[in-house]
Amino acid sequence: MKAEMRQKLAREPFAEKIRKVAQLIRLAKTFPRRKRLTPAQPHGK
Amino acid sequence: MAINEPSDNLPLAEVLRAANGLVTAGLIDDWALGGALAAIYYVEPFTTYHADIFFIPKDKGLSAGIPAIYAHLQAQGWRVEREHLLVRGFPVQFLAASGLTEEAVREAEQIEYEGVPAKIFRAEHIVAIAASVGRARDKARIEQLLQPQQADLDQSRLENILQRHNLKLPQP
Numbered sequence: 001m002k003a004e005m006r007q008k009l010a011r012e013p014f015a016e017k018i019r020k021v022a023q024l025i026r027l028a029k030t031f032p033r034r035k036r037l038t039p040a041q042p043h044g045k
Numbered sequence: 046m047a048i049n050e051p052s053d054n055l056p057l058a059e060v061l062r063a064a065n066g067l068v069t070a071g072l073i074d075d076w077a078l079g080g081a082l083a084a085i086y087y088v089e090p091f092t093t094y095h096a097d098i099f100f101i102p103k104d105k106g107l108s109a110g111i112p113a114i115y116a117h118l119q120a121q122g123w124r125v126e127r128e129h130l131l132v133r134g135f136p137v138q139f140l141a142a143s144g145l146t147e148e149a150v151r152e153a154e155q156i157e158y159e160g161v162p163a164k165i166f167r168a169e170h171i172v173a174i175a176a177s178v179g180r181a182r183d184k185a186r187i188e189q190l191l192q193p194q195q196a197d198l199d200q201s202r203l204e205n206i207l208q209r210h211n212l213k214l215p216q217p
Contacts, residue, residue, distance in 0.1 A: 025055075
């Protein structure tokens with residue numbers, strides 16, 4: 001992300017940032033991260 | 046339900062109101078929001094799944110008055126799940142402050158969030174506490190707070206805190 005965009009996000013009002021955190025939580029629940037595959041499990045088994 | 050509806054938001058105002066209620070009820074002396082949500086006050090938002098409320102206990106005994114705090118909040122409909130209390134499903138941890146964290150509570154910044162008066166750790170204390178804990182996520186938090194386009198840290202205040210508590214920032 002560009003530095004200017006990150007600075008803009010950091011300068012937003014706290015209430016707006018908290019709304020964004022709530023959105024991030026919902027996104028994380030909707031699209032959970034896949035566990036990294038280890039060499040012993042090359043196909044995710 | 047649309048993603049931006051207020052009911053989709055974190056119940057932070059309820060958390061802060063409840064913390065004020067603990068002072069009114071005489072269960073704690075003072076409190077402040079710390080942890081990741083306090084860091085987000087100063088930097089760009091990131092994912093976090095709970096709130097940390099640091100409090101100065103009224104009861105100086107070993108339990109720090111935690112059983113009475115839990116009972117008080119449970120009577121208001123909060124649920125207990127392991128080390129957290131849950132309000133509308135959002136986990137909140139109440140942590141007794143001492144030493145550096147007690148100083149962070151006493152010197153916390155006064156804010157107002159959705160009409161609720163609250164206190165929040167200063168960025169310099171968040172950095173110092175992260176330096177004292179030293180996990181990978183704490184190092185990442187320090188790095189983020191020290192970036193010039195993020196929090197506007199008071200460098201002399203930070204150095205003073207680090208020196209008094211015998212702490213050093215991790216090497217990059």
